[in-house]
Amino acid sequence: IYARVSSVDQKQDLKRQKQMLREYAREKGYEIIATFEDVASGLKDDRRGLRKVFDMLRAGEADVVVVAWKDRLTRFGFGYLEDHVEGLGARIEVVNEQEEKTPHEELVEDLLAVVTSFAGKLYGMRLNKTKKVVENVKHAIR
Numbered sequence: 630i631y632a633r634v635s636s637v638d639q640k641q642d643l644k645r646q647k648q649m650l651r652e653y654a655r656e657k658g659y660e661i662i663a664t665f666e667d668v669a670s671g672l673k674d675d676r677r678g679l680r681k682v683f684d685m686l687r688a689g690e691a692d693v694v695v696v697a698w699k700d701r702l703t704r705f706g707f708g709y710l711e712d713h714v715e716g717l718g719a720r721i722e723v724v725n726e727q728e729e730k731t732p733h734e735e736l737v738e739d740l741l742a743v744v745t746s747f748a749g750k751l752y753g754m755r756l757n758k759t760k761k762v763v764e765n766v767k768h769a770i771r
Contacts, residue, residue, distance in 0.1 A: 630654060630664040631682050631694055633701045637668055646697050653724050654695055662691050671704035686717045694721045740770060 632646040647664055654661050663685065665678035679702070685691045694714060699707045702721065714721050744766045 630661060631666070631678060631696050631702065632664070633667045633669065633671065633676070633678070635668070635670055640668070643668065646701070650695050650697060650724065659693060659695070671700055671702070686714060686719050689718065692719045694719065696721060696723055698725050699723050740766070 630647065630650045632643055632650060634640070634643045634646070643666060647666065651661060651664070663681075665681050667676040667678040669676045682691075682694055686694070694702075696702045703710055711721050744763055
């Protein structure tokens with residue numbers, strides 16, 4: 630199981646996400662070998678929990694990675710990760726498939742993810758300045 634939230638403020642969401650994933654895995658009859666988590670941006674590529682997931686896959690210790698939503702694993706390039714995992718003899722199972730979005734909705738979400746990540750790096754994720762930058766961009770593009 631792999632769960633992720635973007636900030637410390639979302640710790641309760643992380644707890645609920647992991648519980649939901651455990652219940653899902655049990656219902657499917659999966660043996661839960663390990664649960665990994667990260668509190669980090671989905672754009673960050675050096676997440677400790679995610680690295681441990683890939684270590685287990687490379688070692689052949691797991692054959693399914695269960696995530697709540699695609700964006701919990703990564704904000705961009707899900708298909709590449711899916712191909713890589715399949716090349717390791719495993720698969721990614723997404724519990725909550727998101728409903729189809731228009732190209733405009735996808736672009737807006739991607740842009741906001743990038744702005745949030747860069748603003749957080751510049752100003753710190755919990756500072757009001759970051760929130761203000763993101764809100765201004767949201768207002769400008771909608």
